[in-house]
Amino acid sequence: MRDLMALTERAEVISLAGGLPDTASFPPATYASVMDRIALEACARALQYGPTEGMSAMADCIIDVMAGEGMHVTGDDLLVTTGGQQVIDLVCKTLIDPGDVIVAEGPTYPGAVPTFSSYQADVVQIPMDADGMRVDELEETLDRLEREGRRPKFIYTIPTFQNPGGVTMSLPRRERIVRIAHERELLVLEDNPYGMLRYEGEALPPLYALDGGEFVIYLGTFSKILSPGIRLGWAAAPQPVLQKMNIGKAAADLCSSSMTQLFVANYFASVDWRRYVESLRDIYRHRRDAMFDALAEHFPREAQWTRPEGGMFIWATLPDYIDTTDLLARALRENVAFVPGRAAYLDGRGGSSMRLNFSGVSEHDIREGIRRIGAVIAEQVAL
Ligand code: PMP
Numbered sequence: 001m002r003d004l005m006a007l008t009e010r011a012e013v014i015s016l017a018g019g020l021p022d023t024a025s026f027p028p029a030t031y032a033s034v035m036d037r038i039a040l041e042a043c044a045r046a047l048q049y050g051p052t053e054g055m056s057a058m059a060d061c062i063i064d065v066m067a068g069e070g071m072h073v074t075g076d077d078l079l080v081t082t083g084g085q086q087v088i089d090l091v092c093k094t095l096i097d098p099g100d101v102i103v104a105e106g107p108t109y110p111g112a113v114p115t116f117s118s119y120q121a122d123v124v125q126i127p128m129d130a131d132g133m134r135v136d137e138l139e140e141t142l143d144r145l146e147r148e149g150r151r152p153k154f155i156y157t158i159p160t161f162q163n164p165g166g167v168t169m170s171l172p173r174r175e176r177i178v179r180i181a182h183e184r185e186l187l188v189l190e191d192n193p194y195g196m197l198r199y200e201g202e203a204l205p206p207l208y209a210l211d212g213g214e215f216v217i218y219l220g221t222f223s224k225i226l227s228p229g230i231r232l233g234w235a236a237a238p239q240p241v242l243q244k245m246n247i248g249k250a251a252a253d254l255c256s257s258s259m260t261q262l263f264v265a266n267y268f269a270s271v272d273w274r275r276y277v278e279s280l281r282d283i284y285r286h287r288r289d290a291m292f293d294a295l296a297e298h299f300p301r302e303a304q305w306t307r308p309e310g311g312m313f314i315w316a317t318l319p320d321y322i323d324t325t326d327l328l329a330r331a332l333r334e335n336v337a338f339v340p341g342r343a344a345y346l347d348g349r350g351g352s353s354m355r356l357n358f359s360g361v362s363e364h365d366i367r368e369g370i371r372r373i374g375a376v377i378a379e380q381v382a383l
Contacts, residue, residue: 004328008337014369017337019163019312020360021224022283026276034266042262050258052250054080054234057265062234064268065220069195070209077213077236079245082256084193084221084233086249088112091154091189091217091235092119093252094244101145101152105133107315107344107353109163109191112156116346123346124152130306132169133157135176142184154187154217159207161194161311164344164355168309171204178207181215187241191219196277198310199285208236217241222264224312225277230260283359284312290363291356291370298374300381305356312359317341317352322380324354330379336372 008017038046059075066073081087088111096102098120104112106125116123124145126138138155145152157177159169169177181188190207208218213236221233235245249255267273291314295305305316318324324340331337341353358366 007332013335013337014365015337016356016369017339018360038262046259046262050255052255055261058261061264061268070205073236079235080256081233083231084219087219087235088115090245090248093248095153096121101150103152104156107164110343132173135173154189156189158191161308164313165315166306166308166313178210188216190216193221193224194311196225201309287358290366291358294367294370298371314356316354320352323351330376334372336369
């Protein structure tokens with residue numbers, strides 16, 4: 001699969017495989033003026049190491065972003081990280097010994113799969129439906145694990161616009177997961193890169209807001225609201241976990257980039273960051289709708305796909321005699337790519353599903369890409 005994914009990077013390929021934000025829409029003049037100001041006013045600091053927990057000016061930006069989703073924190077609750085990805089790594093580094101159980105959604109974020117594997121975690125995946133993780137199945141699984149004497153180290157969930165599933169956990173399920181965490185004294189890692197990218201419907205409170213910062217470790221990132229190239233994310237976590245993560249981060253990379261932290265701080269001070277997010281929502285809403293239309297036109301009638309109200313991904317499932325890893329090899333010959341569903345499972349499931357990204361390509365390429373995938377599927381169906 002890694003070899004196939006490497007091929008998706010070729011310039012002639014329409015890649016619906018990535019999870020790329022539309023950085024081309026960021027105004028170059030804003031970039032230039034922010035960088036100019038850093039050069040003239042904070043050059044030495046930008047080129048210097050900073051504190052492991054992150055610069056205090058960054059904490060103010062994070063507090064602002066979290067407040068936008070109804071969460072209230074102070075700088076002491078936060079650890080600035082090198083992308084949200086590092087939060088997943090640090091939580092595993094802090095909590096996981098080989099063989100320990102992590103409970104996650106099935107499918108789960110493909111980028112977390114190698115992280116969990118590298119810490120030799122035993123990942124138990126709970127199915128989802130249109131309301132997110134099946135919490136009844138979660139409770140049954142937790143009971144079974146308890147009978148086996150295996151206590152999960154944490155539950156990993158992406159409740160809003162799940163990657164790759166595109167579904168959002170309902171409010172009753174959110175409340176129930178938080179209740180389960182309290183009753184069983186279980187930690188939850190809530191991964192929320194997409195919460196601000198809502199194109200329709202009412203916002204729901206993050207688990208972190210419902211929990212009050214007791215059992216939920218929150219992962220946030222600037223990647224999807226500003227830029228993934230700055231590589232900045234954060235964790236908000238209960239103190240005992242946060243302190244261990246801080247030690248783990250110092251061991252990993254000492255601190256995140258001072259230069260890009262100053263970029264965020266200066267950007268937040270000089271422009272209304274919400275307006276840029278608003279412009280992204282506008283672009284992605286149109287791209288999502290273009291993908292919905294193209295799927296309806298070009299995918300077979302037996303295919304099913306999710307209808308995300310936000311985020312960046314649609315999860316499509318084909319008849320089960322079609323293997324999407326084989327299909328990707330064929331699709332690449334037609335210069336189009338997607339993520340085969342197996343990448344989102346640790347146990348070989350997901351073989352007839354695929355993740356389709358709509359944020360990183362133009363509406364024209366979305367239509368053409370889906371047309372090509374549809375044609376390759378039609379060949380398979382005819383075989
Ligand atoms: N979690 C999820 C669910 C993601 O989709 C991503 C980005 N694709 C990340 C974490 C990590 O992103 P970053 O390191 O750029 O913040």
